Amino acid sequence: MTNNSSGEQGKGMDQGRMVSGVAGGALVLLGLRQRGVLGLGMAAVGGYLAYRAATGNDPVMAAAGLSGNTAAAKPIFVEHSVVVDRSPQQVYDYWRKLENLPMIMSHLESVTVLDDRRSRWVAKAPLGTHVEWEAEIVNDKPGERIGWHSLPGATVDNAGSVQFENLPSGGTRVHVALSYRPPAGALGAAVARLFGEEPSQQIAEDLQKFKQTFEGANPAN
Structure with a gap:
């Protein structure tokens, strides 16, 4: 055996x-x-x-002090904030409709809602490929916070949260925090950066684009 x-x-x-x-x-x-x-x-x-x-x-893994096992690679953590000239509830309502997320995060191709808590995500990957997984909302406070994590067996092990902070001067500070393991471990992260998909820069650009689009749109849409 x-x-x-x-x-x-x-x-x-x-x-x-x-x-x-x-x-x-x-x-x-x-x-x-x-x-x-x-x-x-x-x-x-x-x-x-x-x-x-x-x-x-594997010279890259050896130089980094890692074995060839992708499980040895540490998760990548990304966070960024942006101030949006809308109320926390308006911004929350848009994010909570998960089908809107691909219009916010450029690395997502689609998000399909399965029930009140579960959804299926499809994301772009390096070299024209894509990965998909199911996620579950684990923290949902209307107008304040949305938190989620991928379900067991996901191709991309990930978790994230979005906080909506009401500012005294008006508007909402949207703070996004993401943690994930690339499908190919440390090599996958290196290839992603090589092809201009560095995650911290990407989420910063996505949030800035969201701010400009959402402030110029009818919040009810």
Whole structure:
């Protein structure tokens, strides 16, 4: 029984290295055809994948003091705030309608409500791929806060909260905090940053766009 499990594990590792080698070679070729920083970046990532496939070693993980196990990678934490010239209840009502979230967060493709607490999320991932998971609202205070986390078995283990603070001078401070593990661990985070999807910058840009759009729109929409 143990020997069969070991054999299956070894076969899985061999298949993973083969896929990594093919992907690495393709990226190297694409990178060499490109010009500028993007081409160099693609070639570098491709070379890294090809090296890892050929040797079975992971120099990035080793340099970071991590094993090849993606579970060893620490979650990425992102937070940002923006002041919106609307009441907390108006802003909360818009966020609480979860189907609106892809219009706020550019990395989301869709959010489908399953019931009062559960929803299915589909998000963009590096290199034109996407991931999906189910999430559950665990903290819901109308006009004040929304908190959620992904359900067990999610491709992207994540949690987040949005707080709506009523300001004495008027308006609402919207504070977003997100924590997640990239699908490919530390390598996934590195590739995302390489292709201009650095999460802290992305959420800052998303919130600024939300502020401009929401302040200029009819809050009832």
